[in-house]
Amino acid sequence: xxxxxxxxxxxxxxxxxxxxxxxxxxxxxxxxxxxxxxxxxxxxxxxxxxxxxxxxxxxxxxxxxxxxxxxxxxxxxxxxxxxxxxxxxxxxxxxxxxxxxxxxxxxxxxxxxxxxxxxxxxxxxxxxxxxxxxxxxxxxxxxxxxxxxxxxxxxxxxxxxxxxxxxxxxxxxxxxxxxxxxxxxxxxxxxxxxxxxxxxxxxxxxxxxxxxxxxxxxxxxxxxxxxxxxxxxxxxxxxxxxxxxxxxxxxxxxxxxxxxxxxxxxxxxxxxxxxxxxxxxxxxxxxxxxxxxxxxxxxxxxxxxxxxxx
Amino acid sequence: xxxxxxxxxxxxxxxxxxxxxxxxxxxxxxxxxxxxxxxxxxxxxxxxxxxxxxxxxxxxxxxxxxxxxxxxxxxxxxxxxxxxxxxxxxxxxxxxxxxxxxxxxxxxxxxxxxxxxxxxxxxxxxxxxxxxxxxxxxxxxxxxxxxxxxxxxxxxxxxxxxxxxxxxxxxxxxxxxxxxxxxxxxxxxxxxxxxxxxxxxxxxxxxxxxxxxxxxxxxxxxxxxxxxxxxxxxxxxxxxxxxxxxxxxxxxxxxxxxxxxxxxxxxxxxxxxxxxxxxxxxxxxxxxxxxxxxxxxxxxxxxxxxxxxxxxxxxxxxxxxxxxxxxxxxxxxxxxxxxxxxxxxx
Numbered sequence: 001x002x003x004x005x006x007x008x009x010x011x012x013x014x015x016x017x018x019x020x021x022x023x024x025x026x027x028x029x030x031x032x033x034x035x036x037x038x039x040x041x042x043x044x045x046x047x048x049x050x051x052x053x054x055x056x057x058x059x060x061x062x063x064x065x066x067x068x069x070x071x072x073x074x075x076x077x078x079x080x081x082x083x084x085x086x087x088x089x090x091x092x093x094x095x096x097x098x099x100x101x102x103x104x105x106x107x108x109x110x111x112x113x114x115x116x117x118x119x120x121x122x123x124x125x126x127x128x129x130x131x132x133x134x135x136x137x138x139x140x141x142x143x144x145x146x147x148x149x150x151x152x153x154x155x156x157x158x159x160x161x162x163x164x165x166x167x168x169x170x171x172x173x174x175x176x177x178x179x180x181x182x183x184x185x186x187x188x189x190x191x192x193x194x195x196x197x198x199x200x201x202x203x204x205x206x207x208x209x210x211x212x213x214x215x216x217x218x219x220x221x222x223x224x225x226x227x228x229x230x231x232x233x234x235x236x237x238x239x240x241x242x243x244x245x246x247x248x249x250x251x252x253x254x255x256x257x258x259x260x261x262x263x264x265x266x267x268x269x270x271x272x273x274x275x276x277x278x279x280x281x282x283x284x285x286x287x288x289x290x291x292x293x294x295x296x297x298x299x300x301x302x303x304x305x306x307x308x309x310x
Numbered sequence: 311x312x313x314x315x316x317x318x319x320x321x322x323x324x325x326x327x328x329x330x331x332x333x334x335x336x337x338x339x340x341x342x343x344x345x346x347x348x349x350x351x352x353x354x355x356x357x358x359x360x361x362x363x364x365x366x367x368x369x370x371x372x373x374x375x376x377x378x379x380x381x382x383x384x385x386x387x388x389x390x391x392x393x394x395x396x397x398x399x400x401x402x403x404x405x406x407x408x409x410x411x412x413x414x415x416x417x418x419x420x421x422x423x424x425x426x427x428x429x430x431x432x433x434x435x436x437x438x439x440x441x442x443x444x445x446x447x448x449x450x451x452x453x454x455x456x457x458x459x460x461x462x463x464x465x466x467x468x469x470x471x472x473x474x475x476x477x478x479x480x481x482x483x484x485x486x487x488x489x490x491x492x493x494x495x496x497x498x499x500x501x502x503x504x505x506x507x508x509x510x511x512x513x514x515x516x517x518x519x520x521x522x523x524x525x526x527x528x529x530x531x532x533x534x535x536x537x538x539x540x541x542x543x544x545x546x547x548x549x550x551x552x553x554x555x556x557x558x559x560x561x562x563x564x565x566x567x568x569x570x571x572x573x574x575x576x577x578x579x580x581x582x583x584x585x586x587x588x589x590x591x592x593x594x595x596x597x598x599x600x601x602x603x604x605x606x607x608x609x610x611x612x613x614x615x616x617x618x619x620x621x622x623x624x625x626x627x628x629x630x631x632x633x634x635x636x637x638x639x640x641x642x643x644x645x646x647x648x649x650x651x652x653x654x655x656x
Binding site for chain 2: 101110111119124133307
C-alpha cells in the first residue's frame with residue numbers, strides 16, 4: 001500500500017503526463033503532423049486519472065472522443081498514442097483511429113466514439129458479458145453532460161438497473177456541449193433524474209480532487225465486483241481549451257475566463273508546484289520518446305487501407 | 311431426409327449453437343414470449359435460462375450497442391427484431407459503431423454478433439412493417455448481409471453467421487417460416503458468401519433474393535413447361551455477393567433478369583446489374599431487366615399490395631417479353647396461395 005504522499009505523487013505524475021502530452025499536441029498542431037481533429041483533455045485529466053486508479057487492465061472502460069486522458073490513464077502505451085495521432089503505421093490502430101476512436105483493448109480501453117452517447121450501451125453489454133462469464137470485472141462507461149440528452153442514455157440506464165449489471169455510469173460534467181451551456185439545454189436536474197431509475201448516485205463537486213475521485217471510484221468499482229448492481233457517478237470538471245482544436249476560446253462569447261479561473265484554484269498541477277517541478281524532466285523524456293517513435297514510424301500504404309475491414 | 315419448416319430450422323440452429331457455445335445468447339423484444347418470433351425462439355429461454363435468452367425494453371438503439379459491448383468481451387449475441395423496419399432505430403449503432411469498430415482499432419477488435427430481423431409481406435402490414443432494407447446494410451463496409459430462402463440454408467447460414475467473427479445482418483422473410491424442406495438434423499454450416507443455383511437453365515439467368523427465390527422457382531417450373539429454361543441463382547449472402555456463378559451463368563445465357571425483394575432505386579439489383587454490365591458487356595444479348603417493389607411506400611390493403619409486390623407471374627411476363635415470346639395462358643394458375651393463408655392478424 002502506498003502512503004498518501006506516494007499515492008498523490010503517482011496521481012499527479014499521470015495528470016502531468018496527460019497535460020504535457022496535450023500541450024505537445026498543441027505545439028505540434030501547426031506543423032500539420034497531427035492527422036486528426038483533437039478534443040483535448042486539458043482541465044479534465046484528474047477525472048480520468050482518479051477513475052482509472054483502481055481499475056485493473058481486466059476492468060474495461062468505454063469513453064468519448066475527448067479520450068486522450070483515458071487512453072493514458074488506463075495504461076495505453078504513449079508512443080502508440082502519439083504515432084496514432086500522427087496517423088502512422090506504428091499507431092495503436094495504424095492510423096485508422098486517429099484521436100477520436102482510440103482503443104487499447106489489451107489494457108481494457110475498449111473504445112471511444114465521435115458520436116455523443118453512443119458508447120454508453122457498449123458498457124452495459126460488456127457488463128452483461130462480465131456477469132455471464134462470472135469474471136468479477138467492472139465496467140466504466142464515460143459520457144459528458146450532453147449525452148444525458150440522448151435517448152440511448154436512458155435506455156442504457158433502465159436496462160442496467162433492471163438486470164443489476166456491473167457497470168459504473170460516469171457523467172463527466174463540464175457543463176458544456178460544444179458551445180452551449182447546460183442551462184440552455186436541460187429542463188431537468190441530472191441527478192434527480194438519474195435517481196428515478198433506482199440507481200445509487202454519487203456526485204463529486206470538484207473533479208480536480210484526485211484523491212477523492214480515486215477513493216470514490218475504488219469504492220464504487222468494488223461494489224460492482226461484489227455484485228451490487230450498477231452505480232452512477234457525476235464528476236464536475238472543466239475544459240480549458242476549445243471544444244475541438246488546440247486553441248483557447250474565451251473570446252468567443254459563450255463562456256468567460258473567470259469560469260476557468262475558479263477551476264485553476266484546485267487544479268492539482270497548480271496546487272502542488274513543487275511536486276510537479278520534480279517530475280517535469282521525466283515527463284518530458286517520456287513524451288520526447290513517444291514523439292520520436294511517431295516521427296520514425298512510416299505512414300500506412302494503400303495495402304493498409306484495405307485490411308481490417310473484416 | 312428429415313423435413314422441417316424454416317421456423318423450426320432456425321429454432322434448431324439457435325438451440326444447437328447455444329448448446330455448442332456458452333458465449334452465444336439470444337435476445338430481443340418478444341424473443342422469449344409464447345409466440346417466440348414466428349416460433350423461431352420458442353423453448354430457448356426455458357432450456358438455457360433467462361441469462362441467455364431474454365426479452366428487452368423497447369430500446370433498439372441501446373440494445374444494439376449492448377451487443378457490441380458484449381461481443382467485445384467475447385460473447386456472441388444474437389439480437390432479434392420481429393420487423394426489419396425497427397432496424398432503422400439501430401442504425402447509429404450498426405453503421406457508426408459496429409460495422410467499423412474492427413477497422414477503427416486497426417483490426418484489434420473482432421465484433422462477432424448477429425442481428426436477425428424479419429422482413430416482408432404479411433397481412434395489411436403497410437408502410438412500417440414490411441421493408442427489406444437490403445441495400446441499407448449491403449452499402450456499409452464491414453457488414454455481412456444474409457437472406458436465406460430455404461429451411462436448409464436458413465439453418466446452415468445462421469450457424470455460419472453466429473460463428474463468424476464479423477457483424478452479420480440476417481434477414482428472414484416471414485412467409486419463409488412456413489416453407490418446408492429437407493434439413494439435416496446435425497449441426498452444420500453453409501459458408502457465407504456462396505451463391506446457389508436453384509435451377510439450371512440456358513435461356514436466361516434469373517437472380518432472385520429472399521422470397522423472390524420462392525416465386526422464381528414457381529415461375530421457373532411454369533416456364534419450363536412451355537420450353538423456356540431459366541437458370542435461377544440465389545445469392546443467399548447479399549454481402550459479400552458471390553458474383554462468379556452469376557457472371558458464369560450470364561456468359562452462358564446472355565440474358566439477365568434480377569428479381570429483388572426490395573425497391574429498385576439505388577438497390578441491390580442495381581449493384582448486381584452494374585457488376586454484370588461491367589464484366590459481361592460483350593456477351594449480353596439485351597439490356598439487363600430488373601423486378602422489384604413498386605416505387606411507393608408499401609400500401610396496406612391486399613388489392614394494392616398485389617400490385618406493389620412482384621411475384622411469379624411478374625417474372626413469367628418479364629421473361630416472355632425479354633425472349634420475345636407471346637404471353638402464355640396462365641388461366642387457373644394460382645399465384646396468390648401464400649397471400650390467402652392470412653385471414654387475420656398473425
